[in-house]
Amino acid sequence: MAPGTSRSDFESSNLEDVKLYLPSNIVQEIPYLQSILDRYLESEFPTVESQTIVHSIPKEFSRTGQEQACKAEKLVFDRLMGLHTLQLPNLWIMFFHNASYGGYSKKNLELWKLIIREHDFVVFVKFMDKHYVILMEVKSTNDRATIIDNVEVIADSKSIKNNKRSAEHQLRDHCEILKNSMKIDNISEKIQCYIMWPFLGQNTTDPKQQKVKRWVQDGNLHVFQDTIAEQDIFNIWFQNEIISGHSCNTNTFMLLLKRFVILSCGVFMDEIDKNLLALLTQEQMKVLQNIHGQRPLVVHGIAGTGKTLLILKKLQWLYENGQLNDKYKALYICYWPGLRCEVLNKINSMGLSSYVDTQRLYIASDDFLKNNTVNYKHVFVDESEATILSFNVEYIRKTFYRIYQTYHNGNCNKMDKCELVTMKMFLKYSLVELVKMHPDTLLWGELWFMVDTNQALVPLPRHSPEILKTPHIVLNRLIRSTNQICNFFGKIMYQPIPIKYLKFPKYSKEPPIFWVEQKSAVSETVAEVIIDLCSSKGVKPNDICVIPFLRNNENCIDKINEQIAEKFVENTFQPEGTNNVERYLTDKNPNEFLVAWSLLVKGLEFKVVIMVLDEEQFEDGFLDDVSNRNTIYVISSRCTCMLIVISKCELRNIIKLEEFFTDYIFDITFKDI
Numbered sequence: 048m049a050p051g052t053s054r055s056d057f058e059s060s061n062l063e064d065v066k067l068y069l070p071s072n073i074v075q076e077i078p079y080l081q082s083i084l085d086r087y088l089e090s091e092f093p094t095v096e097s098q099t100i101v102h103s104i105p106k107e108f109s110r111t112g113q114e115q116a117c118k119a120e121k122l123v124f125d126r127l128m129g130l131h132t133l134q135l136p137n138l139w140i141m142f143f144h145n146a147s148y149g150g151y152s153k154k155n156l157e158l159w160k161l162i163i164r165e166h167d168f169v170v171f172v173k174f175m176d177k178h179y180v181i182l183m184e185v186k187s188t189n190d191r192a193t194i195i196d197n198v199e200v201i202a203d204s205k206s207i208k209n210n211k212r213s214a215e216h217q218l219r220d221h222c223e224i225l226k227n228s229m230k231i232d233n234i235s236e237k238i239q240c241y242i243m244w245p246f247l248g249q250n251t252t253d254p255k256q257q258k259v260k261r262w263v264q265d266g267n268l269h270v271f272q273d274t275i276a277e278q279d280i281f282n283i284w285f286q287n288e289i290i291s292g293h294s295c296n297t298n299t300f301m302l303l304l305k306r307f308v309i310l311s312c313g314v315f316m317d318e319i320d321k322n323l324l325a326l327l328t329q330e331q332m333k334v335l336q337n338i339h340g341q342r343p344l345v346v347h348g349i350a351g352t353g354k355t356l357l358i359l360k361k362l363q364w365l366y367e368n369g370q371l372n373d374k375y376k377a378l379y380i381c382y383w384p385g386l387r388c389e390v391l392n393k394i395n396s397m398g399l400s401s402y403v404d405t406q407r408l409y410i411a412s413d414d415f416l417k418n419n420t421v422n423y424k425h426v427f428v429d430e431s432e433a434t435i436l437s438f439n440v441e442y443i444r445k446t447f448y449r450i451y452q453t454y455h456n457g458n459c460n461k462m463d464k465c466e467l468v469t470m471k472m473f474l475k476y477s478l479v480e481l482v483k484m485h486p487d488t489l490l491w492g493e494l495w496f497m498v499d500t501n502q503a504l505v506p507l508p509r510h511s512p513e514i515l516k517t518p519h520i521v522l523n524r525l526i527r528s529t530n531q532i533c534n535f536f537g538k539i540m541y542q543p544i545p546i547k548y549l550k551f552p553k554y555s556k557e558p559p560i561f562w563v564e565q566k567s568a569v570s571e572t573v574a575e576v577i578i579d580l581c582s583s584k585g586v587k588p589n590d591i592c593v594i595p596f597l598r599n600n601e602n603c604i605d606k607i608n609e610q611i612a613e614k615f616v617e618n619t620f621q622p623e624g625t626n627n628v629e630r631y632l633t634d635k636n637p638n639e640f641l642v643a644w645s646l647l648v649k650g651l652e653f654k655v656v657i658m659v660l661d662e663e664q665f666e667d668g669f670l671d672d673v674s675n676r677n678t679i680y681v682i683s684s685r686c687t688c689m690l691i692v693i694s695k696c697e698l699r700n701i702i703k704l705e706e707f708f709t710d711y712i713f714d715i716t717f718k719d720i
Contacts, residue, residue: 099138101131104307105314111145115246119187120144120167122245122275127170129278130285135174138290142170146310149582149715150224159718162616163582166221167243171304174290178300181239181289182221184214189246207247211262214242229302237295239288242268245275309714310585316654316688334520335360341519342482343494348522351684354497355386355650358427359393361493362403365425371402375424375492378453382408382433385628385643386650390429392632408446410436416449422457424492426450430650431496431515447512448473451481458491478514499649559709561691562699569661570603572693574610575717576657577622577640583714586689588622591640592653594682596660604642614717645681656686660694 108124110117127142147165168183188210190203218240226234249271253259262269267288274284295303334346334357348354358379365371379394381387387405394403404423409415410433428450434443448470456462466472467481476484482491498515566572573593580586593607604624615621624642625631631641632651641648658679683690691711699708 099131099133099135099140101128101140101142103128104141104143104311105317109145113187115187115189116185119243119245120185123168123183123185123243126275126278126281127168130282132278133282133285137174139173140170141304142168143307143311144168146307146585147581148224148310148585149578150228159614160616161578161582161614161621161715163620164217164220164224169307170289171300171307172289173300177290177294178297179239179289179292179294180237180300180303181241182218183241183243184217185243185245186210186214187246188244190251211242215268218242225303225306229306231299231302236293237299239292240268241270243275244269244271246272248272249274310583313585313587313590313654316586316590334522335364342491343478343496343514344520345496345498345514345518346520346522347498347500347518349500349684350649350681352522354499354522355390355429358429358495358497359390359397361427361495362394362399362425363397365493366397366399366402370492371399371425373402375402376421376457377403377425377427377492378421378423379403379405379427379429380408380450381405381429381650382410382436383430383647383649385632385647386430388629388632389651408433410434410442413439413442413445415442415446416453419449419453421453422462423453424457425494426454426457427493427495427497429497430499432498434512434515443512444474447478447514451478454492454494455481458489459485560707561689561711562708563691563693563711565661565693565695568606568610569659569693570606571610573607573657573659574614575713575715576691576693576711577607577624578611578614578717579713579715580655581622586655588638588640589635590654590688591622591657592648592651592655592685593624593640593642593657593659594645594648594685595642596645596658596678596682607642645678648685649681651685652687653685654688655691656682656689657691657693658682660692660698 103124108121110121124144127140130138130140143166145165145167146169147163149161149163151159151161166182167185168181170179170181170183172179172181188207190207222234222238222240225231225238231237247261249260249269250258251261261271270284274280334344346354346357362371362377362379365375365377371377379387379390381390384407387407391400391405394400394405404421406416408428408430434446451473452468455465455468459465459468462468467484472481478494482494485491496515498518500521563572563576577588577591577593580591581588604626607624611622611624620638622640623636623638625635625639626642628641628643628647631639641653660679692708
């Protein structure tokens with residue numbers, strides 16, 4: 048932290064609006080997690096006061112845009128990080144890279160049309176009791192006068208002038224938005240502005256072919272390749288220009304710093320998410336290790352307990368220990384296409400696609416694995432409870448038989464010649480008995496059945512497989528939820544749900560569940576929440592999933608997109624909804640968010656979930672219906688960082704959950720157009 052400012056003061060004054068859901072029961076359940084969070088906080092907001100402190104948000108450079116533009120921004124990023132070599136006592140620097148925000152365009156102000164802009168760099172500096180705020184725009188232009196290895200000549204004199212004019216307009220617009228939205232007078236006297244040219248030299252030739260300096264009339268506005276190329280020269284420029292230039296008062300400094308911390312909410316989500324996805328609870332470790340060698344292993348767990356994550360972790364463990372390869376392959380089975388697509392993407396990113404196949408369960412035919420010719424050493428069945436959706440006993444019987452058959456043939460050398468692989472033996476004995484009836488010398492692979500108890504607690508048909516009803520391990524701790532969410536679940540998950548499934552851990556410092564009052568057109572409310580998240584909270588559209596309680600015309604994707612489009616300047620970057628789950632997971636555009644029914648995103652996770660409870664038919668007995676409670680639970684449990692509920696006031700009172708809600712704060716003012 049800056050000298051004279053404690054980390055706790057900084058948090059309370061600047062992070063109070065950044066509410067993120069962190070893992071629960073940190074000390075008791077995951078003791079090593081506390082140190083990870085402490086290291087994250089220390090890296091973002093160090094407390095060292097005896098030397099130069101430089102830290103960035105995000106912590107690592109993120110590539111966006113064209114290759115040469117990325118190279119230019121990366122060079123400026125590295126130079127800013129390199130300022131720690133100054134070793135000036137009590138010099139504190141924090142800079143933000145690619146912070147985007149929404150504001151009203153000056154030329155469209157009378158129409159109240161929004162436009163999303165992006166800062167290349169915003170730098171905050173504190174030194175010798177003075178505060179500095181700096182805006183930097185980066186241009187990747189390079190001409191023949193400056194020859195740099197691996198940098199293309201991409202500009203002539205005309206395009207250089209156009210880029211110069213563009214950067215000047217960008218800085219002007221940024222300052223205008225800050226002046227109007229933050230109510231800062233004389234902003235040009237409080238904020239320093241620079242245009243960075245990492246690949247353009249300060250010298251050019253005039254019409255007489257004489258060397259002259261560029262744009263002398265602009266004073267120190269431009270910082271050229273001559274300054275940026277070497278860290279030592281850049282350090283000298285920083286001392287001569289930045290900390291010798293005009294400063295601002297503490298109030299303006301903290302006001303602007305808070306704005307950009309909140310605009311980086313999406314970045315914090317990314318940073319925390321990257322650290323936490325690898326963490327497992329002690330319960331999950333028992334499943335992963337399977338020390339008793341259960342074959343098959345049946346695991347029960349409510350949504351959000353990490354069942355799918357465990358399968359991925361086990362696949363990784365098998366590969367690292369030589370038990371997953373060309374000879375020993377694995378089969379992953381699930382029901383919902385979105386989950387299969389997500390797992391397939393993760394398997395590809397893990398480099399395991401050559402050894403792991405995926406397959407969907409069938410509930411309306413007996414063709415499951417009918418034409419399969421591959422035998423698998425390991426079989427993982429996710430969403431096993433989906434088989435109860437089929438009320439045809441023959442379909443269910445054949446599904447489980449073929450799972451056993453392909454698993455057996457991947458482990459038993461006799462394969463189909465073994466008498467224990469026949470349908471007759473399968474109907475006579477349980478899977479556990481069939482495995483035990485084989486020779487003890489046989490080393491079986493993994494056979495897992497994961498059951499979502501929230502779904503399976505719906506009254507089961509009599510012909511449901513007995514194996515699913517008796518778990519070896521029950522997962523009941525939500526690793527990425529906090530006390531608010533757990534209490535919220537507990538409120539809606541009362542009897543007939545058995546109390547043993549309500550064993551939620553507690554974490555005292557939880558964020559709220561945000562609530563937004565629904566307007567007459569729910570699509571307009573959804574659109575405004577999404578716009579505010581992307582325009583004033585720094586949340587990326589890709590991190591948002593809108594999940595309506597029920598599907599109806601008001602939640603139609605077209606209506607939401609129309610409402611968003613009405614509020615933006617035409618042909619500019621703006622959020623856009625899609626309901627194609629599989630394409631979204633595989634090849635989404637940067638501006639896309641997902642709108643999907645709850646079961647279509649079952650097993651998936653999103654940093655921000657917007658739950659839409661928009662049905663007028665809801666009455667006092669709404670929560671008495673177990674299916675209603677299950678639906679709310681599934682929607683809520685998809686959230687990892689921020690949960691927002693949209694409903695009418697009447698419904699908020701009917702479901703009697705108002706004690707969990709905090710009113711969502713809009714930073715964008717919407718006007719009727």
